[in-house]
Amino acid sequence: MKAARFYGPGDIRVEDVPEPQARPGTVKVEVEWCGICGTDLHEYVDGPIFAPTADAPHPLTGESVPITLGHEFAGVVHELGEGVTDLRVGDRVVVEPYIVCGTCDACQQGKYNVCRTLGFVGLSGYGGGFSQFVVAERRWIHPLGDLGTDVGALIEPLAVAYHAVRLSHAQPGHTALVFGAGPIGLVTTAALRARGVEQIIVVEPADVRKAKAPVAGADHVLDPTATDVVAEVMELTKGRGADVSFECAGIDQVLKAAIQSTRVGGTCVNVAIWGHEASVAMNDLVFREVNVLGSLAYADDHPATIEMVASGKVDPFQFITGRIDLDDIVTSGFDELINNKEENVKILVRP
Numbered sequence: 145m146k147a148a149r150f151y152g153p154g155d156i157r158v159e160d161v162p163e164p165q166a167r168p169g170t171v172k173v174e175v176e177w178c179g180i181c182g183t184d185l186h187e188y189v190d191g192p193i194f195a196p197t198a199d200a201p202h203p204l205t206g207e208s209v210p211i212t213l214g215h216e217f218a219g220v221v222h223e224l225g226e227g228v229t230d231l232r233v234g235d236r237v238v239v240e241p242y243i244v245c246g247t248c249d250a251c252q253q254g255k256y257n258v259c260r261t262l263g264f265v266g267l268s269g270y271g272g273g274f275s276q277f278v279v280a281e282r283r284w285i286h287p288l289g290d291l292g293t294d295v296g297a298l299i300e301p302l303a304v305a306y307h308a309v310r311l312s313h314a315q316p317g318h319t320a321l322v323f324g325a326g327p328i329g330l331v332t333t334a335a336l337r338a339r340g341v342e343q344i345i346v347v348e349p350a351d352v353r354k355a356k357a358p359v360a361g362a363d364h365v366l367d368p369t370a371t372d373v374v375a376e377v378m379e380l381t382k383g384r385g386a387d388v389s390f391e392c393a394g395i396d397q398v399l400k401a402a403i404q405s406t407r408v409g410g411t412c413v414n415v416a417i418w419g420h421e422a423s424v425a426m427n428d429l430v431f432r433e434v435n436v437l438g439s440l441a442y443a444d445d446h447p448a449t450i451e452m453v454a455s456g457k458v459d460p461f462q463f464i465t466g467r468i469d470l471d472d473i474v475t476s477g478f479d480e481l482i483n484n485k486e487e488n489v490k491i492l493v494r495p
Contacts, residue, residue, distance in 0.1 A: 147495075156213070168227050169225055172279050175219040182326070195211055204244075205269030213266050213273075219239075236291065286450060295461075298490065343380070344361055345362065385410060386405055399424065
């Protein structure tokens with residue numbers, strides 16, 4: 145079967161690889177759509193970052209580059225491994241792309257998203273969604289019901305947002321503040337709107353992305369290059385500040401503004417993956433007892449995320465800005481997202 149394999153910076157090759165075989169307790173999924181994630185882009189530009197290298201193979205998979213990329217994928221059940229009886233061939237499903245040990249303290253707590261040896265299908269081995277077939281354990285297979293598999297490919301990034309919003313304890317009467325209207329910022333905005341948050345403020349400098357924020361659910365969009373964001377948030381919240389804020393950019397100045405814009409006793413959730421050590425003014429936290437919370441991916445959030453979409457609380461199609469074939473993944477996928485990142489949210493690939 146064909147697969148898009150990552151070899152190193154700027155080096156992704158579509159080539160033939162062996163087709164994976166179903167094992168007892170697993171499900172073989174024929175992938176119909178897989179989204180290109182920002183993490184995939186970072187690997188393509190600067191990697192290996194999360195992808196394991198030859199001198200440090202992943203501890204659970206034993207694999208290293210080259211690896212098949214793609215972790216935002218959905219498809220149909222192609223084959224059931226021995227012992228799997230609650231699914232049927234042809235069912236539309238999304239795969240929660242985790243590789244975890246199941247034995248560390250985090251896994252024992254049910255926080256498998258921060259497993260000590262955490263890995264991802266499509267980043268750490270065990271195949272990936274940029275291929276025709278993927279085999280995964282039954283526990284990671286989530287039925288989509290009547291939802292299409294193109295929508296299914298968006299469940300993974302939406303689950304990231306759902307998880308962050310859930311951890312924030314945002315409530316219907318709250319004001320929420322989202323820094324960044326890139327893919328994660330937009331899905332976070334949509335998840336907040338689905339939760340019924342009263343007022344959502346998005347901060348974004350790029351014109352194209354600013355235009356997308358109201359569609360996702362923003363009530364106000366602030367341009368940090370044209371206004372004092374902290375002062376404007378205080379004005380919009382009658383001097384209180386936002387009940388919850390979300391840092392989706394991984395930039396020191398943005399984190400500072402997020403903390404300063406959060407009300408006394410409020411919560412600032414960091415969703416971004418940082419490429420450098422963050423600088424934090426601790427007194428901004430101490431003097432107003434602001435909570436800063438890290439949020440990584442998702443844990444037991446896929447079923448609720450699927451229901452959020454199925455119930456119509458989120459329009460997933462607003463995030464799809466391109467559909468391409470696997471053979472075009474470099475020129476029309478990775479290069480397009482790098483060169484025109486402000487105009488794109490999610491490009492889906494059909495393996």
